[in-house]
Amino acid sequence: MKVRTRFAPSPTGFIHLGNIRSALYPWAFARSQGGTFILRIEDTDLERSSQAAVDVILEGMRWLGLDPDEGPFFQMQRMDRYREVIAQMREQGLVYPCYMSVAELDALRERQMAAKEKPRYDGTWRPEPGKTLPVPPEGVQPVLRFRNPVGGSVVWEDKVKGRIEISNDELDDLVIARPDGTPTYNFCVVVDDIDMRITHVIRGDDHVNNTPRQINIFRALGQEPPVYAHLPTVLNEQGEKMSKRNGAKAVTQYRDEGYLADGVVNYLARLGWSHGDDEIFSREQFLAWFDLDHLGKSAAQFDEAKLRWVNAQHMKATADDALALLVRPLLEKRGIAPDERLPAICGLFKDRCDTTLVLADWAQRFYVDVEPNADEAAKHVTDGVRPAIGMLAKMLEGCPWTKEDIAEAVKETLRATGLKMPQLAMPVRVLVMGTAQTPSLDAVLALSLRQKVLDRLRRA
Ligand SMILES: Nc1ncnc2c1ncn2[C@@H]1O[C@H](COP(=O)(O)OP(=O)(O)OP(=O)(O)O)[C@@H](O)[C@H]1O
Known part of the structure; x- marks a missing residue:
């Protein structure tokens, strides 16, 4: 039997991380089983549904790479079908x-x-x-x-909650x-799940109460119900159910705050499922490992600090070119036109950044004139070191602009002045980058424009 799963959101505003985790698991299960993932928009609440909300759902799913193989199907476009089944049931x-x-x-x-x-x-x-x-x-x-x-009862073997039995x-x-003939929620869901040949219903456990009713309708229609997996709730940082109504952020806001799609997928994957002690994994590993047998049973609490940490690990693992593609538009938005140095700049700084916004802040320092941090300047750019800075500037004037040659010029200056590396490297970093907290001096200088470096050193 080919696996067919679905995500069935209602388009009533934006979607948050709790919602999208209910898309991630059915998507991953379908992908890992060579199955089909279906998107169904449950838009029968006309007062609360909107096209804008549908677009936001599609945008969030596209960003995270959760593309449906079929759909979106819209329940409002299936009314004739529901009426047909109602007539048949009558x-x-x-x-x-x-x-x-x-x-x-x-x-x-x-x-x-x-x-x-x-x-x-x-x-x-x-x-x-x-x-x-x-x-x-x-x-x-x-x-x-x-x-x-x-009489009797409805029983199902829930992939998360185990055996559930509800008396009829x-x-x-x-x-x-309803009196005007419009079909109601639980009925539409069953007709859809039958028509879309859904084999596994993976959804939030706010639906557990609907399940026995739906199973009875399945059986009345002569169909065996699908396998159910009811996922525990995602709680917000205050320990309440994450919801549009209590300040959850839209999924796309995490993109705008500089999170990587793979980082968010990794974080959400772990929020309710585990593969041994593995915390950091790629999308490919997740799909290779995902199953319904290792879903968590208790509610999982969202933790933004943990998300940042997971994202930082993905920043490190992402290729420089790929990061540059994400950082470029952020710089352009700030009126900066990045050049061919950008991938190398990303490569040099990605280890110390947990989001692409932080990485863009570092990259920006290579393209605009930054004022040295006053405290750091006072601490490191002292009268004792000024002659050495002047000497280094002189040497850098004619030196080929490579990391190795720059390192040689720095060493030469240290030899001539008797200073130790930090005594020279700290003030030069403060002058050129605005702060002393940077990667190695030769690497930073090699990626800076020579004229800018000379101007900054001479100004000291
Ligand atoms: N906090 C949550 N934790 C886990 N799953 C959730 C959470 N909130 C919603 N879901 C799931 O998201 C999926 C889409 O649901 P739906 O679009 O109806 O959102 P919703 O329940 O209206 O969200 P909200 O409560 O924020 O309005 C469903 O499978 C639902 O169970």
Whole structure:
């Protein structure tokens, strides 16, 4: 059986890391099994859904490289299909019209609560052999209810939560179509999962309560339900469920803050799944290792500091050219036109940067005149070292502009003045780069323009 998975977001705003992790796992499972990953937009909540929100979902998924093989399919475009299945279920007696008004339902609920019973529909309009139904009221459009099985229970082997058993007595006869004929959520999901031949439903555990209802509809339609994996909630840093409603950031904001797609994928992969003690892995390794047997069982808390650390490891592992491609537009946005030095600059500084924004800050120092940090200048650029700085400037005037030749000129200056390396290297870094906290002097100077270096040294 070929694996088919889906991500089924509702386009009601942006998507956050909790949502996108529910896309990452079905995507990874499909990829790792040579299967198919499907995107389905659940846009039946017309008041809250928007095209802008669909675009944001697509943009976030594209950035992280979670491309669907099929879709996006839109539920609003499948209404005819849902109506067709409803008609078929009516014919087969799997659903029945219910004329109970909202006021009657409310009164029923109050009576049940007063009697300390669990509020549920009482089956007034459910046809049974030998039962006389009430007379339908004039001019009232009924809802359609699903004939939930009576007695017994629904059982499934959840890939995360293990065996779950829910008694049918706990389940109401679910409304599957409203008075105007529009289908309801759980019903549409089942029709979609059947039509899209979904084999594994991997989604957040906020859906666990829907699952027994959906399984009963599957069976009524003569289909075996898929395998379910209900992922534990992603909590925010305050320990609440991450949600649009409590300040979660949009996925694309992490891109704008300089995170790498591979870093975010790695971080999210580990937030709810493990492969031994491996913390840092590539996308290829993740896909080779991913399975549903090592999903975490408890809620995972988002930790931005950890995300930064994971991202830093990916910065180190990313090729200089690839980093330069990401840093270039950041510099251009700041009015800087980077040249062919940029990949080497990225290579020299990537070890000390956890985001591309931080890397761009370093690269910027090679393209604009930076003021030396006042404290560092006062500490390192002393009268005692000025003659040596002058001598180095003189030597650098005619020296070939390579790291080796520059290193030789620095050594020569140290020999002639009797200074130690840091005594000369620190002030020169402060003067040229604005700070002493840089990689080795010869490497930094070789990537700086000679004229800029000479100007800065002479100014001292
Ligand atoms: N905090 C979370 N942790 C894990 N999964 C989540 C979280 N929030 C949403 N999901 C999952 O994201 C997927 C898409 O859901 P959907 O688009 O309906 O988002 P949502 O639940 O409306 O999000 P929000 O609560 O922020 O509005 C579903 O599989 C859902 O279970």
